[in-house]
Amino acid sequence: MGDQLQDEPGRNPFGHHMTMVDTAALLAAYDGQMRMAPGVVPSGYTHEYDGPLLRIVGAHVGRIRAPRDVGVTGAxxxxxxxxxxxxxxxRGQGVEWKLRAHDLPTDLPERLVAAGFVPEAPSTVLLGRADEVAADPVLPDGVTLRQVSRAEDLRRFADHQTEVIGTDCSWVAADLGAQVSADPGLITVLVAEAGDRVVCTAVAVYLPGTEFVALLGGATLPAWQGRGLYRAMIAARAREAVARGFRLLHVDASPASAPILRRCGFHEITTSTHYQWTPPQ
Incomplete structure (x- = not known):
């Protein structure tokens, strides 16, 4: 799904020999391939279209995805x-609308706010070349890295996210389980463990019909931060992306993660903001 990026004659926007990265080409690839949700719909979810929008139903909140230009204005x-x-x-549910800084029309943010949506803090959208980021993960002594899919491990993953992020992430276990059951080949769920303690978690979602792997859920316990675990998770997921034939990596990064990703070779192309609407209590 999505337009495949065509390299212009005489240059490769992702080439090793470029002294400057063609961020415009990266952004074009992102806009052409990453806007809507391609591939298999997880069990319990439905994808519905309302004009230009994709409405994702079945998660703990609804999600709205849109092309760069929604194509309608005003009333x-x-x-x-x-x-x-x-x-x-x-449905008695909230809904989030994901918006990028370069989306159109330019007054969409104000219109979302007028309709009762509240913006969260923006994330930095970073892209990297999988073959430049891939490496053998370097783990601290006593830490092992494991791919998981069993319900109990997914619950431990969700509990870890809750502990690190500080908000209830119990819904993550069911969300990951639905994706694994829909097509286990389209998702890799990783946990780094010290003994029986989960110290870092991460997810890779492979987007069929695109060049992209989305890197999600990277979270490290505070006591284990600064020891290379997040970087190891990036390297491991990039290595798997290369093995599967995907060229590009995508992260919506927090302020804490963005500097690490830049040092790993990722490039900022825009920002993204989730606008949240919550039903009145």
Whole structure:
């Protein structure tokens, strides 16, 4: 799915020999391939279209995905936004609308806020070449890295995320389980363990029909931060991406993660912000 990036004659936007990275080409690849959710729909989820929008139903909150340019303006755009809000309100659920800094129309953020959506802190959208990032993961002494898919391990993954992030991430276990059951070949769930303690977690989602692997869920216990675990998780997932024939890695990075990713060879192309609507209590 999505437009495949075509290299212009005489240059390779991802080539080793470039002294400057062609961030415009990276952004074009991102816009062409990463906007909508391609591939298998996890069990318990449905994908519905409302005009230009993809509405993802079945998670703990609804999710809205859109092309760079929604293609409608003014009152028509206000009605489109209100329909998404009201759809999930009727289900007793919240909904998040993911917006990038270069999206159109330019007044979409203000119209989302007027409809009751609240922006979260923006993330930095970083892309990297898988073959430049891939490496053997270097783990601290006593730490092992394991790919998991069993329900008990996914619960431990979710508990770890809750502990690190500080908000209830119990829903993550069911969300990962649904993706694993839909197609286990499209997701890698990793845990780094010291004895029976999960100290770092990470996910890679392979996006069929694109060049991209999405790197998600990288979280390290505070006591284990600064010891290379996050970097090891990046290296391991990049290595697997190369083995599977994917060229590009995508991360929506927190302020803490973005500097590490830049040092690993990732490049900032834009920012993304989740606009959240929560039903009244």
């Amino acid at each position: 028509e755009l206000d009605r489109l936004i209100a329909r998404q809000r009201d759809y999930f309100h009727a």
